[in-house]
Amino acid sequence: MGCDGGTIPKRHELVKGPKKVEKVDKNAELIARWSYCALSQEKLRRPIVACELGRLYNKDAVIEYLLDKSAERPNTEVVVHVRGIKDVKELNLTDNPAWEGERANSKGDRYEDLHCAMFICPVVGLEMNGKHKFCYLHTCGCVFSERALREVKTEICHKCGDPFQDDDIMVLNGNKEEVERLQQRMEERRARAKVAKKSKKNKAAETVSKPEDTKENPAPPKAGSSEPKAAAENGEDGGSSGPGLSSSSSSSSSKLSRPIAAGGGKRSIQEMAEKSEIYKSLFTSHSTAKRTKEQTSNWVTHTPYHF
Ligand SMILES: [Zn+2]
Structure with a gap:
């Protein structure tokens, strides 16, 4: 194969093999879920809400979506189960004192410390960076690490003192099984709400008809x-022609x-x-x-x- 001009290149010399798919750093993706809105993909900033499947959103992004569901936007498939603003819960998060804010990361001269989270667990101090499991309470929206909820058995919220049940604990950014469980619970909750609404309606009809009956009675008296x-x-x-009766x-x-x-x-x-x-x-x-x-x-x- 001298450089005599008569060489015929083989295929493998001309055609490069299939492009190596750049592996998405699973860790980075996981971390991204804890610092970016699942809908708008913007950085999470207060007010932050969570849906019943445990995803995190910026509240304004959810509101924008709800105002015009027909508008074309990316990622709307993550919020199809959100029917109204009542289907999301505003989270009561605890700031991480070590968080230096956006400025520290935007300098560019330092490695973006993905492990430094904006928020921490108020009970045990774990950082909410995706490494630890975190939950929020459906009743009050307070956020804790799962470890805190597991280790400190309580029926009132550690942070605001509201009572809650095991059923109110919602895993944030859970794995597939956890999301499936949340979905099941969401459907159950909605079915219950529907039944409660129906019975309430019936009760309301009863109470409406009752006053009508009582209203009817005082008419003759x-x-x-x-x-x-x-x-x-x-x-x-007849007695006196009073001026008041004129x-x-x-x-x-x-x-x-x-x-x-x-x-x-x-x-x-x-x-x-x-x-x-x-x-x-x-x-x-x-x-x-x-x-x-x-x-x-x-x-x-x-x-x-x-x-
Ligand atoms: Zn609370």
Whole structure:
């Protein structure tokens, strides 16, 4: 194979083998999940929320997604189970005193210390850098290392004192099995909520129908209580021409109520055979004057005479 110009190169000399796929540093990917929003891929910054599958997000990214779900964005498949802002929980994280903030990393003259986490466990001080398992409580959103929750058995939150149950412990960025378990629990929780909502609705319907019944009852006494008043008015009217009774409404009402007083009771008017139906309909005791459920208000600001 001298350099005589007559050499024929073999295939392997011309064609390079398949490109070596650059291995994604699993460690780096894992760490990235703890410092970047799962939706927007931006650096996590407060307020940070977690979904029911234990993923971490920037709250504003989730809100942006919820405001317009139809907009095309990458990564929306990670939040399809988030129906509303109530499906995510704002996390109560504990700052790591050793964290130097963004500036320390942006200088560029030093190796980005991925092991220095922004947050720590408030109980045992472990850094939330992906090396240790962390959980949040679904009830209050406080975040702890799993070790703290396991070693210090408690039924109230270490940080804020809210009571919680084992079922409220949500693993953050868990492995496949843990996420599957969270998914199962999420579905169970949602099914329970649906049932509770239904029964609540039924209860609400019951309580709504009850006041209507009680509302119906006080209506006749209302009309009845007006009778003595009318009688008193009549008495005043006959006794002295008081200046307070000069208004047209009171005089017309007293005119109307006079026959009632003469009849000696409201029922007698409706029972009088010699009176016409139209005459009877002038009075509140008539069936047409009775208000239906919808027309009955909770308080009465007028006198019943105006009907
Ligand atoms: Zn708490």
